[in-house]
Amino acid sequence: MSHNFDPTVLREYDIRGIIGQTLGADDARAIGRGFGTLLRREVGLDQEAPCVAVGYDGRVSSPMLEHALVEGLTASGCNVLRIGLGATPMLYYAEASRDEVQGGIQITGSHNPSNYNGFKMVFQGRPFFGADIQRLGRMGAEGDWCDGAGSTASLDILGEYVERMLEGLDGIDEAALSGLKVGWDAGNGAAGPALEALTARLPGEHHLLFTEVDGHFPNHHPDPTVEANLADLRALVAAKNLDFGVAFDGDGDRIGAIDGTGRVIWGDQLLMIYAEDALRTRPGATVIADVKASRALFDRVADLGGTPLMWKTGHSLIKSKMKETGAPLAGEMSGHVFFADSYYGFDDALYAGVRLLAASARLGKSVTELRGAIPPMLNTPEMRFQVDEARKFPAIAEVTERLTTDPGEHVESVNATDGVRVNTKDGWWLLRASNTQDVLVARAESDSEEGLERLIAQIDEQLELSGLERGESVGH
Known part of the structure; x- marks a missing residue:
């Protein structure tokens, strides 16, 4: 038995897709099988079954995905702690605060439109993303899953979670807050x-x-x-x-x-x-x-x-x-x-x-x-514009190469941590490829309108040199 995911749902930071089109119960079940298998192999197949906390957001499709995900996890031999409907950080809290819990999965579409949904994951205290998610895809295609029969339990963790958040006010005199x-x-x-x-x-x-x-x-x-x-x-x-x-x-x-x-x-x-x-x-x-x-x-x-x-x-x-x-x-x-x-x-x-x-x-x-007290700065909103998926990363590489080999008089420094961020006497501008969509993202900041215009002109110049232009902005 195997499962092929729609390639658009296996994203850099999480798994996300459109219900009934690119994401459904079979995908959730396969995610459970793959995640559970990786966790069992990590702790040792001869060891006691590891426990995974599972939560979900308020989307109409979330209970259906949760049911299938739990099926997949238990079928791989993991135990599941179901914490029910709640915010993603409540799931993170359940995973972080309990020694017996070794993984966590939240079913959520975050801020996407209501017909989207997805999964955010934690694996033994660390984020589960990038290559981890691609690995789930390969495991599904190969049917490379452990078999087992895990158990499920439910936990109402809301009150405990709220108590823990209130510790953020420890040491503060309540009188200092009572007038707020x-x-x-x-x-x-x-x-x-x-x-x-x-x-x-x-x-x-x-x-x-x-x-x-x-x-x-x-x-x-x-x-x-x-x-x-x-x-x-x-x-x-x-x-x-x-x-x-x-x-x-x-x-x-x-x-x-x-x-x-x-x-x-x-x-x-x-x-x-x-x-x-x-x-x-x-x-x-x-x-x-x-x-x-x-x-x-x-x-x-x-x-x-x-x-x-x-x-x-x-x-x-x-x-x-x-x-x-x-x-x-x-x-x-x-x-x-x-x-x-x-x-x-x-x-x-x-x-x-x-x-x-x-x-x-x-x-x-x-x-x-x-x-x-925060100094006023003039900046653009995040400008996002469509670029072919196969072109977005090469284009950024070209811009970075040009600016590091021949920066020109106006460039003071270039930071290539994530895309290219260029400092000039007018301020700075950024051009980077989105990890989750076929778009480039640009932003600029200056302390004057004229400076901001010059920075945006530099972005457009670099795009033109790579055969691109800053088209109409698209959403997240």
Whole structure:
């Protein structure tokens, strides 16, 4: 018996596809067979059956995929701990906090449209991505699976998870938080139930939007990095005169935020606030951000006495780099924030919300003041444009080669960590290939409109030299 996956679903950071077209129950069952087989072989086929935690988000298709995934895992001889409906970080918590659990799989379509779904995986405490996912594909095609008869058990872990998040406020006088007024938008995503339980325990006044889990997302799309999706939260903060607002994506691992005046606090700006808090007690610590982050962030971390490190975009890649460097804090422009100081190092937007309250209290400044202290920079949104799949990586290689061999007068330095990031006297620009779509991603930042125009012209010049052009922007 074997199984062939649609090649489009085996992505760099996770597995994701369209229900009924590229992804279904047979795929979920095969993922369970492959993942379970790898885990059994890792621990030793003659050893006690390893345990895998399984959770799922609020999409209509998620229970069906969960059922098939569990079938696949148990048929490979793994035991399964079913934690049910919840945010992705709740699954990560179940995996990280229990010695007997050696793997974790969350069924989630994240912020994709409602007809998508997918799988995010953890293997013995490390991210499972890239070559791991391709290996599942090969194992399926060959039917290279162990056989067995694992058991299943269910666990309601929500209360324990909420208790653990509340430890993010340890050492803070409750009086410093009691006057806070905060808005929260769950976007009808999987974070809703945990958010209700969490805010019921938090000091201060809390106003919640769209906590009912609904896989059709009837109010707005659950992607807090798109400013239009923050309109309801912005209206709530203004109407109730709140101190700030927090929003989540569909599976609760990415945070968005606005201050009391409605200004967006972008991912790199949030990281500046978290870094100011974390570096008070960890001088010299490494803080990691992806290549799309503002130069202001890297400068700020250095000014605070930290060690800034620019790394590749992708939550799995960032998590791996954190383990390698021992960094207590990392983040991405996309709103993934990772705390490994007094937490587990995974991306948890609910916990990041708690830590925003904590940072404000410990630093003795409102979130609006903290946002206002961040230097203004002019930058483009993330510009994403279609490029043939076979052309995207070679094109980036050509640009990198040109700029490193003959950079020209305006180029001060070139960073090829992930794509090509070019520093000039006007600021910087980035061009990289998406790992998950047939698109190139560009971004530029300057302290003047004229500088920004010159940077964008340099991007267009490099694209033209490779026979490409920056077409209409496409979505995630």
